[in-house]
Amino acid sequence: MKPNPDLNHNIQMPVNPRPIAIIGAGGIVHDAHLPAYKKAGWVVFGIYDLSKPKAQDLASEFEIPIVFDSIGQMVQAAPQDIVYDIAVPASVLAEVLEIIPENAVILMQKPMGENIQEAEEILRICRRKNFTAAVNFQMRFIPAVAAAKKLIDSGVLGQLHDIEIKMNIYHPWHLWEFLFKVPRMEMLYHSIHYMDLMRYFFGNPKGIYAKTLKHPHMMQLASTRSTIILEYDDVIKSNINTNHGHDFGLKHQESFIKFEGTKGAIKTTLGLNINYPEGVPDTFEYITIEDNEAREWKSVDFNASWFPDAFIGSMANVMCFAEGSESVLINAAESAYQTMELVEAAYASSDGGGREIKYRYEQQ
Numbered sequence: 001m002k003p004n005p006d007l008n009h010n011i012q013m014p015v016n017p018r019p020i021a022i023i024g025a026g027g028i029v030h031d032a033h034l035p036a037y038k039k040a041g042w043v044v045f046g047i048y049d050l051s052k053p054k055a056q057d058l059a060s061e062f063e064i065p066i067v068f069d070s071i072g073q074m075v076q077a078a079p080q081d082i083v084y085d086i087a088v089p090a091s092v093l094a095e096v097l098e099i100i101p102e103n104a105v106i107l108m109q110k111p112m113g114e115n116i117q118e119a120e121e122i123l124r125i126c127r128r129k130n131f132t133a134a135v136n137f138q139m140r141f142i143p144a145v146a147a148a149k150k151l152i153d154s155g156v157l158g159q160l161h162d163i164e165i166k167m168n169i170y171h172p173w174h175l176w177e178f179l180f181k182v183p184r185m186e187m188l189y190h191s192i193h194y195m196d197l198m199r200y201f202f203g204n205p206k207g208i209y210a211k212t213l214k215h216p217h218m219m220q221l222a223s224t225r226s227t228i229i230l231e232y233d234d235v236i237k238s239n240i241n242t243n244h245g246h247d248f249g250l251k252h253q254e255s256f257i258k259f260e261g262t263k264g265a266i267k268t269t270l271g272l273n274i275n276y277p278e279g280v281p282d283t284f285e286y287i288t289i290e291d292n293e294a295r296e297w298k299s300v301d302f303n304a305s306w307f308p309d310a311f312i313g314s315m316a317n318v319m320c321f322a323e324g325s326e327s328v329l330i331n332a333a334e335s336a337y338q339t340m341e342l343v344e345a346a347y348a349s350s351d352g353g354g355r356e357i358k359y360r361y362e363q364q
């Protein structure tokens with residue numbers, strides 16, 4: 001029987017952490033970026049937001065020494081080895097990137113623009129300015145997901161053939177004012193993480209079936225529920241099912257990823273999405289069936305979670321790649337662009353509708 005790998009140490013940290021300059025002082029920077037950098041012991045050099053009071057509030061809460069009046073001023077003052085951490089609405093990403101100097105190291109929040117044309121423009125800017133650029137698909141660095149990747153790559157689960165991601169939750173959309181104005185919502189801003197994760201484990205699918213829907217109580221939002229099937233071959237099953245409108249208490253809320261291989265399986269719950277953003281604890285259970293007649297599952301407690309720990313992972317990988325201690329930029333802009341292609345195809349599938357049925361009889 002193969003020994004299971006050590007599941008507790010999955011994130012490579014930089015040898016020489018770089019200072020971080022933050023652009024955007026919104027909810028995600030407050031809830032995840034800054035707590036992550038504090039936990040990692042990294043230096044935040046300064047912060048800028050269009051709304052100076054918001055930047056000032058975060059600066060005093062997290063002891064950030066400088067609040068800048070403009071991105072230009074930040075760029076002038078920044079040391080050579082700075083990492084720009086950009087967390088602004090997707091629609092303004094390109095204009096922000098234009099102000100960042102050539103050869104910079106950048107981590108930008110997802111999504112990479114609001115549609116594939118904007119993603120293309122962002123990628124073009126990153127290449128023209130020779131950025132080392134990544135998009136913050138930090139779900140790949142959730143401790144439970146990193147552990148799942150390690151277990152699967154070690155081969156103990158056999159051939160991976162099924163990933164199911166299910167979110168039956170109640171999401172406080174009122175926290176993101178800008179989402180009420182966007183023409184694409186659930187798949188672009190939320191299920192994009194899950195589509196990206198499917199790519200991380202299975203590679204690029206050859207096709208996609210998707211339907212994204214409004215919820216009767218959230219008609220102001222473009223959509224809040226989606227069913228997505230990624231098509232690979234006639235064996236791999238890759239399903240995403242989200243409903244953010246389950247306003248019936250916590251009892252039957254679900255937030256999980258299930259992986260099945262030919263020799264084992266993993267089920268992990270992501271507590272963050274339940275009672276967001278406080279969340280409930282994650283769980284991680286796995287089984288390998290070799291020498292396991294009783295079919296007993298093991299559980300691992302990482303004492304770490306999506307917020308803020310995954311945000312340490314995504315930034316650590318950027319810093320490691322920039323210093324040369326890691327050869328793969330896991331969330332490289334080129335990879336993120338492919339996730340955007342998947343999202344674009346998902347909207348085309350949803351807008352195009354299913355196969356039409358011509359009923360033969362008017363009544364059953």
Ligand SMILES: NC(=O)c1ccc[n+]([C@@H]2O[C@H](COP(=O)([O-])OP(=O)(O)OC[C@H]3O[C@@H](n4cnc5c(N)ncnc54)[C@H](O)[C@@H]3O)[C@@H](O)[C@H]2O)c1
Pocket residue numbers: 023024025026027028029048049050051054087088089090092096109110111136138175176177178189
């Ligand atoms: N898990 C995740 O990966 C995750 C979670 C939440 C949000 N996000 C992403 O992070 C981004 C920000 O989300 P949020 O929840 O913080 O939103 P938010 O509305 O709370 O904050 C956005 C901030 O950006 C600022 N801003 C807008 N234009 C700017 C500009 N040109 N220059 C500087 N600042 C500008 C606004 O003033 C605001 O403070 C979004 O793209 C969102 O998709 C990612």
